[in-house]
Amino acid sequence: MNRRPARTRPRATTRTRTLPSTLAALSAIPLALTACGTGVTSDPSNPQGPEETVEVTNCGRKLTFDTTPENVVGMMPSQTEMLIRLGLQDSLAGQAQTDVSTLPEDIAEKAADVPVLSTDAPPAREDLLATAPDLVVSPTEYEFTAEQGFASIDQLKENGAQAYVATGGCADRRNTAEVTDVLTDITGLGAIMRVPEEAEELSAEAEDRLSAVDDAIEGSQRPSVAQVYVEGESLSAIGAGVEADIIKRAGGDNVFDPEAPEFAEFFAAEINPEEIISRNPEAIVFGVSGPAQEEETREYLHSTFPDVAAVENDVLIAVSQADLHPGTLGNIDAVETIAEELHPGAF
Template sequence: MMPTQDRSTRRPRGRRGGTALAALAFAPVALSACGGGVTSDAADETATGRTVTVTNCGRELRFDSAPESVVGMMPSQTELLIRLGVADSLVGQAQTDTSALPEDIADQAEGVPVLSTDTPPAREDLLAAEPDLVVSPTEYEFTAEQGFASIEQLDANGARAYVATGGCADRRNTAEVTDVLTDIANLGEILRVPGAADDLAQAGRDRLAAVQAAVRDRPRPSVAQVYVEGNSLGAIGAGVEADIIEQAGGENVFDPDAPEFADFFAAEINPEEIVSRNPDAIVFGVASPGQQERTRAYLRETFPDVPAVQDDLLIAVPQSDLYPGTLGNIDAVETIAGRLYPEAF
């Protein structure tokens, strides 16, 4: 698995070409700010409810009534839909092998048809589900050249595509943890469950505020976030990953405004870059226990004199917690803060 969900076809910029970051460029990642406010047309009330208009990835999405046939294109999106109380509207879930749904809601997805396991669903499989709303982490899931249904094809079949705020192409490098709160608000309006959305968003804000209160006024440890594949090393310096470190109270040793992160949130680096920055902690995403152990072994062998290794502050985060449009971003903040400031929690 790749560090976040980014299957952009752009190759990451770095000091040398290599497999880790080249592969990262094709992983399912968050691309950019779809952002978007929600407006409703009070003069256009219908028997099925008010019209809702959402700006998403530069597109205007109009909903005259609540969608009734919804597809979650990643477990992270399926989780949001279930927590918003619309599990009965799900007609499909996709990329189900990329991460497990949380135990407290997993049973609510048991009867939902699986459209794909480790890649986005094929065009014909998605269209056969006859959705009227498809909720996705990125725009990659709608790449026609890959055999997926495009946004235009979905439109022609009566379906609207909503992309996570952190998953639009122009937002990837500046995405923030709180982008998921925008998604919750937008989906709450679209699906006509604003009360559930308000509760879910407030719970997220409260969790983030609790972390900020716990770490406030404490010395900030330096943190490097990396991705390891074999003997290739990548630095993650921008995007929601960088904001996760910031929200957790860490001081990122990589500058998101540095040239190597101008076009992509990550860059392949030489080990000397980590040694020279001498981080107090190293954060890395993992998709399996085996990957976690391999990464820990690499870091211990490669950086024995770095404080992060000497103090055993090697912090593994589930890769799925770094996907765009996921409550897992908040989980990642809590996980990292708990390791950086164990006395505060």
């Protein structure tokens, strides 16, 4: 396979071991949700009022909003970005986990004055509650784990706040999440925050970008792809969740089966290098937190898999780890990046 310079099968039994620390943090999340449903009803106590009651089903919970939330917290840059792109920067009372990824340049300035509640982990319970939020938007349910010292969903409710979790990050949806789940989040947050026109515009733009990829790669041969995460000498295969759907939407054929037992309870499984060698993928996709990890991962892949087709042909595709999180517009960025590398002649 020929490819442009990088930007930024035999069946074997996968042996699951202990996950690397970065992915293991997510394993505390019970597995992920149902699609979000929205509804709008008139408030009988104020039939002439400017606002109507909005009901949203999220992670199996019914959220009811009689008024528009005024103090909103984005628990990850991905959620903060979506809120800003919906025109809601003036409603932001806090942003969290800001070192996980940087906001896109075109909106970064709009978050400059938003208080930072945490940098590399969810905010402590007292720090989050101190902002007096009425809505907290999160990529997963992990951010509400009381045992970790975070404010639980019940504790937020006791303090007058409701939690909205990205559809793809809800516990019973995490392993079957799809890229298009982000459209559900746009619609849901647009309804909650009473900005339906902005939500419709943002959703249409996202759909157009996905459709453009579909059109470009239609009829193309689907190369085999292994999606991995490397931390030190630890190697994990990504076989399910929105991560796997990103590969599918980008026109790749994942060498790991999301229905396999090793992915029944979590979207990733630590593997031995032999699992990659036996499948001999034509491309390897890997998530990184920055340039240093990208360089380290490339060195690891070249030294560990010199005879694997993806390495021999240098089809090693790095994507931002943040773009693989549930509920982020970055999922679409990842689809575009991977598709252009897998099908360079189509773009």
